Amino acid sequence: MKFKVLLGTALILSCMNVQARSMEAIQQSGTLKVGVPGDYAPLAFIDAEGKLAGYDIDMAKALGKDLNLKVDFVKTSWPTLSADLAADNFDVAMGGVTATAKREAEFGLSKPIVANGKIALASCAVAKELPDLSQIDRPSVKLVVNPGGTNQSFVDGHIKQAQIIRVKDNFDNLQALRDKTADVMITDLIEGDYYQNKEPNVLCMATDKPFSGTESHKVYMVKKDNTKLLESINTWLQGETKSQLAKQWNVREE
Structure with a gap:
């Protein structure tokens, strides 16, 4: 399957009024277009072979099979995710989308997929020194963050004293911790679990429980008027595939 790169993602507000492809149009085309940033392991990421992989990638393929549709993955980014979906560049956003009040007001959100919350992932060398937010938000601490998602929102709202290093994307966040050019990043429990297990003694969860008030869940997101597609997704989620792939x-699993 192609992992298409979207061109010209700078969109004007009128894009919000572009009507979504109807479920009938999707079925006639034979293809379900799935937008993924592709930098959020283990939900959607580029593996060692350069291929798109992850829980949500397998979920998308299984959904497509159930709907008798080919799945076409479309590259997006966290800063442009909502605008790209609003512009009808793809039918459904997957790969680590957090349910938020703003997204719920503007789009159609699926039933909860995966339980989540914000934690601190750090270089193992300093993880024990950063057990809570008060220890993280100190002038001597270097915190790395990428733009556009809920991680940036948390940092902007809670970090007042730590040194904030802003990088391009989530890959750069992780590399900064590996290189020890940064001490810590705010990320999701899902991602923290994954990288701590994948890179022991390199990446460690400084906090193993979500910060108070950050408990959340991941969802799939469609345009507000695409009710039939959302209904199809929610019906499919009641099957066994979700639990099987979560294991x-x-x-x-939520």
């Missing part, structure tokens, strides 16, 4: 990818 396979070691994610905490």
Whole structure:
């Protein structure tokens, strides 16, 4: 399957009024277009072979099979995710979308997929020194963050004293911790679990429980008027595939 790169993602507000492809149009085309940023392991990421992989990638393929549709993955980013969906560049956003009040007001959100919340992932060398937010938000601490998602929102709202290093994307966040050019990043419980298990003694969860008030869940997101597609997704989620793949990818099912 192609992992298409979207061109010209700068969109004007009128894009919000572009009507979604109807379920009938999707079925006639034979293709379900799934937008993923592709930098959020274990939900959607580029593996060692350069291929798109992850829990949500397998979920998308299984959904497509159930609907008798080919799945076409479309590259998006966290800063442009909502605008790209609003512009009808794809039918459904997957790969780590957090349910928020703003997204719920503007789009159609699926039933909860994976349990989540914000935690601190750190270089193992300093993880024990950063057990809570008060220890993280100190002038001597270097905190790395990428733009556009709920991680940036948390940092902007809670970090007042730590040194904030802003990087391009989530790959750069992780590399900064590996290189020890940064001490810590705010990320999701899902991602923290994954990288702590994948890179022991390199990446460690400084906090193993979500910060108070950050408890959340991941969802799939469609345009507000695409009710039939959302109904199809929610009906499909009631089957066994969700639980089977959650066990396979070691994610905490909602």
